[in-house]
Amino acid sequence: MDLILQGIIKAFHLIVSFDPEVISITWLSLKISGTATLISLFVGVSVGVAVALNDFFGKRLVISIINTGMGLPPVVVGLFVTIMIWRSGPFGFLEILYTPYAMIIAQAVIATPIVMGISLAAIQNLPPNLRLQILSLGASRLQMVWVLVKESRLPLLAAVMAGFGGVISEIGASIMVGGNIKGYTRVLTTATVMETGKGNFDLAIALAIILLLLAFTINFLLTQIQQRQQSR
Amino acid sequence: MKIWSNIKRPFIFAAAFLFFISACDLNGSGQKNIILVTTTSTQDSGLLDVLIPLFEKNTGYFVKTIAVGSGQAMAMGQKGEADVMLVHSPEAEKKFVEEGYGVNRRLIMRNDFIIVGPADDSAKIKGVKSSAEALKKIAEACALFVSRGDYSGTHAKEKTLWKQAEINPDGQRWYQETGLGMGQTLNVVAEKKGYTLADRGTYLALKKTIPLEILVEGDAMLLNIYHVMEVNSKMWPKVNAAGARAFADFMVSKQAQEIIGKFGVDEFGSPLFFPNAGKKVEDLGK
Numbered sequence: 163m164d165l166i167l168q169g170i171i172k173a174f175h176l177i178v179s180f181d182p183e184v185i186s187i188t189w190l191s192l193k194i195s196g197t198a199t200l201i202s203l204f205v206g207v208s209v210g211v212a213v214a215l216n217d218f219f220g221k222r223l224v225i226s227i228i229n230t231g232m233g234l235p236p237v238v239v240g241l242f243v244t245i246m247i248w249r250s251g252p253f254g255f256l257e258i259l260y261t262p263y264a265m266i267i268a269q270a271v272i273a274t275p276i277v278m279g280i281s282l283a284a285i286q287n288l289p290p291n292l293r294l295q296i297l298s299l300g301a302s303r304l305q306m307v308w309v310l311v312k313e314s315r316l317p318l319l320a321a322v323m324a325g326f327g328g329v330i331s332e333i334g335a336s337i338m339v340g341g342n343i344k345g346y347t348r349v350l351t352t353a354t355v356m357e358t359g360k361g362n363f364d365l366a367i368a369l370a371i372i373l374l375l376l377a378f379t380i381n382f383l384l385t386q387i388q389q390r391q392q393s394r
Numbered sequence: 395m396k397i398w399s400n401i402k403r404p405f406i407f408a409a410a411f412l413f414f415i416s417a418c419d420l421n422g423s424g425q426k427n428i429i430l431v432t433t434t435s436t437q438d439s440g441l442l443d444v445l446i447p448l449f450e451k452n453t454g455y456f457v458k459t460i461a462v463g464s465g466q467a468m469a470m471g472q473k474g475e476a477d478v479m480l481v482h483s484p485e486a487e488k489k490f491v492e493e494g495y496g497v498n499r500r501l502i503m504r505n506d507f508i509i510v511g512p513a514d515d516s517a518k519i520k521g522v523k524s525s526a527e528a529l530k531k532i533a534e535a536c537a538l539f540v541s542r543g544d545y546s547g548t549h550a551k552e553k554t555l556w557k558q559a560e561i562n563p564d565g566q567r568w569y570q571e572t573g574l575g576m577g578q579t580l581n582v583v584a585e586k587k588g589y590t591l592a593d594r595g596t597y598l599a600l601k602k603t604i605p606l607e608i609l610v611e612g613d614a615m616l617l618n619i620y621h622v623m624e625v626n627s628k629m630w631p632k633v634n635a636a637g638a639r640a641f642a643d644f645m646v647s648k649q650a651q652e653i654i655g656k657f658g659v660d661e662f663g664s665p666l667f668f669p670n671a672g673k674k675v676e677d678l679g680k
Binding site for chain 2: 259
């Protein structure tokens, strides 16, 4: 009980005193996971919409694969990304192992199927006649897609939240491809594990609380946007 | 205005994307990066947090420290995925150099291993002089022994000790493996009230939070020796040989050795590591 209290006090202290190390770790977490989420948003929504709107052979198989990907274990992604980008791997020439870029790639791979799966379901959930209606009003195919995406913006925002929540709290891939290098690839989750290993439980609790606050703040802001649009 | 409202959102996304990308700076070119693989004990004790910033300031290199068990560290070196290694698994290191993967193996520092356990000490090993004898007693009492189980230097040492005690602990009910680093393993041991082999540095660094006591120490078998090795760049052309050499040279330099000798004195009353650069392994502990 004492320890938890100490952790909370320490967290408060670290936040209000703008501890430079904690700030930089938090900022890095935000940058890496934010970028990864944005990438996954572009890829996920476009592929998700394309699959939802087109009928082709093997569509159910593709959807099953995407849905499986939504539960892709981060350590599996971490392992494969590591193998791809280490010096002797096929993408070794890029020399990006143990850099923030590698972490962005790994996290984007984790988040993309989540965004893809949710946006696919969102588009499929729209009334099928809506498409015909839009087209009959003289819209081009691209305009039709744009209207559909706009129509499903609520679940799409949920997809962003799910994707971001998945990668900001993820550790397996981050520690494998990032390496937890101080001031460079050390993010909130990897720092928490390391401080636990060092026996600095108060600092670990503090970092964990900051992580929770960060996730909450992002989701709160996104929810604000989502709900405001709904009530309109 | 109509067009703007249509492209507004993607535009904002693109702007944010560019912002995020630009905010991630590349730390120099490849030639300035060094990948150092080292053991969890040097990171968990905090020693590297003191040494590496100094090295970076002195030379302008950027060190990517990857803290893993000595076993994994050497596996990475073997594949040329690392440039320089700071490890403590002498037998495996010798083999590593003989097989041509590593060059320039140099002694850096030592501390010692200790056997730690709960204060009530159900296996009654406190004060036993020989570490193998102590392990025998633990086995006889069927007291819980927690192993790192991760092919780290500490794990290698532990296996040597079991061999000396002529006991095969694998699969025994009282023998558990964590597969974690030293710090985390000590936390597990403290929680389960078991025994384990630990390096003194990590134990001292964690002592304030874990109720474990040093039960066996001082045995010559328990010496813990750290060497620095450069990965052979003839075998792996991508290895940053110059950077590896610079780091190894720094570790044996007078400046680094002095810092190692003083590290931990303020906090723990005694140093966590003893600098030994330039000495012979055979002369240690005498």
